[in-house]
Amino acid sequence: MRAGETVTVTDLPYGAECTVTEDDANGATSFEATTVTVTRETDDPLTIVAVNTYDFAGLVVRKQVNSTAVDQNGDPITYGPFTIRVDCTFLGEPVYATGHSADDPMTAELTGGGSAEFTGLPAGAECTVAETDGKGADVSITVDDGGNTVTTDGPSADLTLSPDADGTVNIATMLNTFGTGSLSLLKKVFGSGTGPVTPGPFTIEVTCTLDDATGDRTVYEGAVVLGGTRPLDATITDLPEGAVCTAVETGKGGATFSAIMPDTVTIGSGTTAEMHAVNVLSSGSLRVVKEVTGEGADLYGAGPFTVSLDCDFDTGEGVLDVTIPGGPTREFTADEPALYEGLPTGAVCTATETQTGGAAEVTVSGGPATIPRRDTAEITVTNRFDLGGLAVAKRLAGAGATDHDGDDFTIDLDCTLGGAAVNVPGGSERTITGGGTAVYTDLPVGADCTLTEPGDGGADRTALTVNGADGGTFTVAACDAATCDDAVVVNAWDGPVLTVTGTDLRYAATAALVFLVVGAGLLLAARRRA
Incomplete structure (x- = not known):
């Protein structure tokens, strides 16, 4: 009907x-x-x-925020706004509150303590209340549809609307819970000696920021004082879960070294994060001494030399890098050691020579060194400079070679050591005659050298080998004798050109030059092996 x-x-x-x-x-x-x-x-x-x-029915949606998080002034940390949505059906068809439609659904943005009311719905409608943006909170919803109260954990809950006529109010209360945690600041002091007075005071500036769905904001910014007349530890409570905290010690209590570890901590719900503020109240020094040894020390041991210092400090809670006062890199010589002052007592330091002056060998002794209290530790860096030499043999070849037996030829040797030019003992140029030998002695081992012949006596061709290898480049080798590196410079003249059975004697002379250079190289190599 x-x-x-x-x-x-x-x-x-x-x-x-x-x-x-x-x-x-x-x-x-x-x-x-x-x-x-x-x-x-x-x-x-x-x-x-x-x-x-x-009958008609209405629905009131209320928002509550559960959090004890406060800032440095005790003011609550704000969260939200939160977005909610209500969807209802009656007899299987969607229905909407007064002022709403399919194009204007039943939604609202609420902050803690706020509410939204939806009216003009049919009594008996089946509704779902949901929070579409809970800002990362744990959400529970309590619905009361006429004396029947049910709490659901999660972002949505269902209820059937009771009529307004009997004085019933349908209520859905959304509770967003945000966790809190604590930050403990612990002061650790080294080198303070013994006595009844607590060291300090030390002032630590703490900053905590929270970047969540509500937004990026500072949730704590304040100073904590440790030591002096106060304890050497303190705890900041009621920090919001997820906050990232950093600390800077602005009042160091006269410490020569201070550090905060770790650099940052993240606050967890129901937990206490720890940051250790480390201070060293006494200091010492480190002297890095330069020694030069070897036969080439007088010639090549003047430097420059550069040393770099790396120090760390074991707090018992972890190892910290120490910032070197004045910087870690210093120049030093045998007459002027590198002095590092103001290093924290107990720090362990390692010295590394970054510019060796071309030394054949570098030895570091006395390290790693532990910095004493009001005294000076010492590390010695020893550079050994060895000597080598080059013997240069002159050979003449070709049909015109006999015409140049008494000629003078000029050879030149240029060397670098550690990137710097070497002043070749006796000069870089030598004069040599055919069949003769020129020697370079007291060359620094490890030097990179190039041998050339700027005065070749007008030869048609010149071939040059060092230690059996083509070309004039080589690295000076260590040697017990005056010379250990050998070079051969061959000059060839073609003489008159004769044609014999179609063969140009010019090419025969070239072949003879090649055989002569190779043979001389093999002979010298054999002599070096002997």
Whole structure:
């Protein structure tokens, strides 16, 4: 039946009492029907009146935030706003509160303590309340649809709306819980000696920031004082979960060295993060001494030399890098050691020579060194400079070689050591005659050298080998004798050109030059092996 429609039932027994009932599929808030007694057939039919009542219902969504997080002034940390949404159906079809539609759904942004009310919904509507942006909180929803209270963990909950007519208010309370934790600052002091007075005071500036769905903001910024008349430890409580904290010691209590470890900590829910503030109240020094040894020390041991210092400090909670006062790199010589002052007592330091002056060998002794209290530790860096030499043999070849037996030829040797030019003992140029030998002695071992012949006596061709290898470049080798490196310089003249059975003697002379250079190189190599 539809509203206003009438249906007549006949052939009922006289005197029967009749009424009607109706199933609840129609979704009415309430149903009432009158009762009648059947009369004789001759009388007019009696009427049973059936009434379906449809009431309106409303829904209030409330927002609560549960957090004890506060800033340095004790003011609560703000979270939100939070976005909520309500979806309802009645008899299987979507329904909307007054002022809302499919194009304007039932949504709202709420902050802690705020609420949103949706009215004009049919009583009995089935609704889902959901938080679409909880800002990372743990969410629970408590629904009260007329005295029936149910709490659901999670971002959504269902309820059936009770009618407004009986004074019932449908309420969904959304609770967002944000965790908190603590930060413990622990002061560790070294080198303070013994006595009844607590060292300090030390001032530590703490900054904590929170970057979450609410936004990036500073949640704690304040100073903590340790030591002096106060304990050497302190705890900051009620910091928001997820906050990242850093600390800087601005009042060092006269310490020569200070550090915070670790650099940053992240606050966890229900946990305490720790930061250790380390101070060393006494200092010492380190002297890095230069010694030069070897046969070439007088000639090549003047430097320059450069040393770099690396120090760390074991706090017992971890190892810290020490910032070197004045920088880690110093120049030093045998007459002027490198002096590092103001190093924290107990630091362990290692010296590395970064510019060796071309030494054949570098030895570091006395390191790693531990910095004493008000005294000076010492590390010695020893550079050994060895000597070598080059013997240069002059050979003449070709049909015109005999015409140049008495000629003078000029050779030149240029060397570098550690990137700097070497002043070749006796000069870089030598004069040599055919079949003769020129020697370079007291060359620094490890030097990179190049041998050339700027005065070749007008030879048609010149070939040069050092230690059996073509070309004039080589590295000076260590040697017990005056010379250990050998070079051969061959000059060749073609003489008159004769044609014999179509062969140009010029090419025969070239071949002879090649064989001569190779043979001389093999001979010298054999001599070196001997």
